[in-house]
Amino acid sequence: MFAHSTDAASGPGAGPEGPSGPMVSVSGLDVTFQSKDRTVRALSDIDLQIETGEFISIAGPSGCGKSTLLRVIAGLTRASGGHVSLRGTPVQGPRRDVGFVFQRAALLDWRNARDNILFQAEMRGLPKAWARERADELIAMTGLTGFEKAMPFELSGGMQQRVSLCRALLHRPDVLLMDEPFGALDALTRETMNVELRRLWEATGMTVVLVTHSVAEAVYLASRSVVMSPRPGRIVEQFTIDIPGPREYETALEHPDFQRTAGRIRELLGSTSVND
Numbered sequence: 001m002f003a004h005s006t007d008a009a010s011g012p013g014a015g016p017e018g019p020s021g022p023m024v025s026v027s028g029l030d031v032t033f034q035s036k037d038r039t040v041r042a043l044s045d046i047d048l049q050i051e052t053g054e055f056i057s058i059a060g061p062s063g064c065g066k067s068t069l070l071r072v073i074a075g076l077t078r079a080s081g082g083h084v085s086l087r088g089t090p091v092q093g094p095r096r097d098v099g100f101v102f103q104r105a106a107l108l109d110w111r112n113a114r115d116n117i118l119f120q121a122e123m124r125g126l127p128k129a130w131a132r133e134r135a136d137e138l139i140a141m142t143g144l145t146g147f148e149k150a151m152p153f154e155l156s157g158g159m160q161q162r163v164s165l166c167r168a169l170l171h172r173p174d175v176l177l178m179d180e181p182f183g184a185l186d187a188l189t190r191e192t193m194n195v196e197l198r199r200l201w202e203a204t205g206m207t208v209v210l211v212t213h214s215v216a217e218a219v220y221l222a223s224r225s226v227v228m229s230p231r232p233g234r235i236v237e238q239f240t241i242d243i244p245g246p247r248e249y250e251t252a253l254e255h256p257d258f259q260r261t262a263g264r265i266r267e268l269l270g271s272t273s274v275n276d
């Protein structure tokens with residue numbers, strides 16, 4: 001289980017105090033993919049301001065551009081129009097100040113859990129001693145203690161995602177971007193991971209943007225939930241989720257705000273492509 005730790009968002013790699021503006025600013029964003037025989041307009045006129053410490057969930061029909069939005073924020077996909085900035089600086093290429101967790105953990109088969117986490121430090125040329133200390137801190141926070149030397153094939157799907165989360169957080173990114181991170185897990189493990197991620201966020205106050213197909217996950221985890229239209233994706237509605245923390249899973253799901261918001265999101269999505 002993810003342990004509480006108040007210093008996880010601070011320390012040697014953390015940025016200065018906090019930006020004066022939003023942590024992430026997206027305005028008038030358009031993304032069109034052009035290939036030889038096809039033009040796909042993925043995103044249209046997206047405006048989204050994300051403050052430091054917010055937990056934003058993004059829900060929307062399949063193919064509406066959710067992953068594209070995350071990739072543009074990370075600088076992995078170029079905007080066709082509009083502006084995106086992170087901590088006040090324009091995103092013009094891959095950003096080092098984000099952490100990314102994908103649906104598949106994508107661990108290196110030949111490295112144990114700890115060495116997979118440390119791979120992030122090697123890629124970035126971070127000081128070895130600092131990285132080892134940080135990795136151990138994250139291993140403890142995510143309940144991986146005792147599994148440091150386990151190889152990926154020896155880890156359950158949930159544990160592999162914990163390793164992937166540790167790897168994404170190693171360099172103390174300003175923003176954690178998560179693209180359907182629990183989509184491949186069974187329902188029970190997914191619920192456990194939800195509870196643990198929520199605790200981690202409550203303890204650290206990190207800024208998170210999570211793409212999910214699960215309405216329950218979108219509402220339980222987030223402080224604000226963004227709903228997108230079918231492609232080209234636009235933001236159709238946003239919900240501030242006022243269920244107070246710490247959120248116990250069952251209590252939160254029965255909370256009138258949860259039920260109201262989840263019901264409205266389901267209505268907006270109006271689609272069987274949403275898991276729950």
Ligand SMILES: Nc1ncnc2c1ncn2[C@@H]1O[C@H](COP(=O)(O)OP(=O)(O)OP(=O)(O)O)[C@@H](O)[C@H]1O
Binds near residue numbers: 061062065066067069
């Ligand atoms: N690199 C690319 N080149 C061409 N088209 C792309 C590229 N990346 C995404 N697309 C197209 O852009 C649209 C949006 O894709 P994206 O993966 O962002 O949607 P999504 O909402 O994350 O989908 P899903 O929920 O199914 O994962 C899709 O039609 C997809 O085919």
